[in-house]
Amino acid sequence: MSESKNVSSRVMLAMLNISVWSARKFDNKATFEIEQNHSTKDIGRFNKKLLPENAASYKKIQEIASQLRTLFYAKTLKYGQDGIGLLPAALYMELAEDVRTARAKFIPAVDEFIEDLDNLKREAKVLLNGLFLESDYPTREMLLQKFNIGFKVLPFPDAEKFGVELPGEVVEDIKESIAMQMDEATSNAMTDLWYRLYGVVTHMADKLAKPNAIFRDSLVENLRDMCDLLPQLNFVGDENLTQLCDQVKEKLYVHEADSLRSNDTTRADAAKDAIEIQQMMAAFMGITPPEVMVETNPQQLLIA
Structure with missing residues (x-):
C-alpha cells in the first residue's frame, strides 16, 4: 500500500491567493529619455511609484497581506507547485480562522485606502513632478477589483479514487x-x-x-x-x-x-x-x- 493512501485523509492541498494593487506604473516617456541621455537601449525600464513612501493606509493593507502569507507558509508544507501547500487536517480550522480574521481587517483597510487615495495622489503629484499622470491611477471601481484574499482547499489526490x-x-x-x-x-x-x-x-x-x-x-x-x-x-x-x-x-x-x-x-x-x-x-x-x-x-x- 502506498504511503499516499494512508495520509490522504489527514492532509489536503491549500491555495492562498492575495492580490494587492502594485501602485507602480511603467513610464515609456521616462524610459525613452533615460535611453536618449545615455545613448543606449534596453538597459532597463523606468517604473514610477504612484504613492508616497509614507502612505500609511496602503502600508496597512500590505502588512495584513504579509502577516497572512507568513501564517499560511508556517501552517502548510511544501508541495512542489507554486502557490499550493500541503495543509494537515489538524491545522485546517486554525488556518481558516486566520484567513477569516485577515479578511475582516483587509476589507475595511482597502476601503480606508480608497477614501484616502485623493490625498495620496496630491502628495504623489508633488513628488513625481512632471511624471505625474492622472491616467496612471485606476478608477475606484477598478481599484476595488485589484485587492482580494482568495483561499481554497482541494483533496489530496488518491490514486484508488481515479475512475x-x-x-x-x-x-x-x-x-x-x-x-x-x-x-x-x-x-x-x-x-x-x-x-x-x-x-x-x-x-x-x-x-x-x-x-x-x-x-x-x-x-x-x-x-x-x-x-x-x-x-x-x-x-x-x-x-x-x-x-x-x-x-x-x-x-x-x-x-x-x-x-x-x-x-x-x-x-x-x-x-x-x-x-x-x-x-x-x-x-x-x-x-x-x-x-x-x-x-x-x-x-x-x-x-x-
Whole structure:
C-alpha cells in the first residue's frame, strides 16, 4: 500500500491567493529619455511609484497581506507547485480562522485606502513632478477589483479514487503514476518539516555558541513556534521527528531570551544542547552539520 493512501485523509492541498494593487506604473516617456541621455537601449525600464513612501493606509493593507502569507507558509508544507501547500487536517480550522480574521481587517483597510487615495495622489503629484499622470491611477471601481484574499482547499489526490473511463491497463498505469507522485510529495513535505526544525535549532546553536553574538528574542520565539506547530504538521506521525522535537522542548524551549543573554553558563549549556540535537538531526537526515564550537567568554577567563 502506498504511503499516499494512508495520509490522504489527514492532509489536503491549500491555495492562498492575495492580490494587492502594485501602485507602480511603467513610464515609456521616462524610459525613452533615460535611453536618449545615455545613448543606449534596453538597459532597463523606468517604473514610477504612484504613492508616497509614507502612505500609511496602503502600508496597512500590505502588512495584513504579509502577516497572512507568513501564517499560511508556517501552517502548510511544501508541495512542489507554486502557490499550493500541503495543509494537515489538524491545522485546517486554525488556518481558516486566520484567513477569516485577515479578511475582516483587509476589507475595511482597502476601503480606508480608497477614501484616502485623493490625498495620496496630491502628495504623489508633488513628488513625481512632471511624471505625474492622472491616467496612471485606476478608477475606484477598478481599484476595488485589484485587492482580494482568495483561499481554497482541494483533496489530496488518491490514486484508488481515479475512475476515468479508459482501458483498464491505462487506468492502472495512471493510478500507479499518481501514487508515486503523491508518495514523493509526502516525502518532500516531511523533508521540509525536518529542515524547518533543523533550521531553528542550527540558528540557535550558532548564535549561542558565540558569547558575544547579539540575538533577538525571536531566536527563542521562532523555535517555540516551530515546536508548537510541529505535532500538527507531522501528518505522517514520524516518531523520530516527534522525539527530537520533545528534546528541543525539554532542553531549548524552556529558556528565556533574557536569561540566555545575561547568564553565560546558561547560554553555554543551551549552546551545547542545541549542537547535540543539531548533530542528531543531521544524522537522521543524512547531512553534514556545520562545525559549531562553544566559545568561552573572555570575561569568564579573567574572573577565573
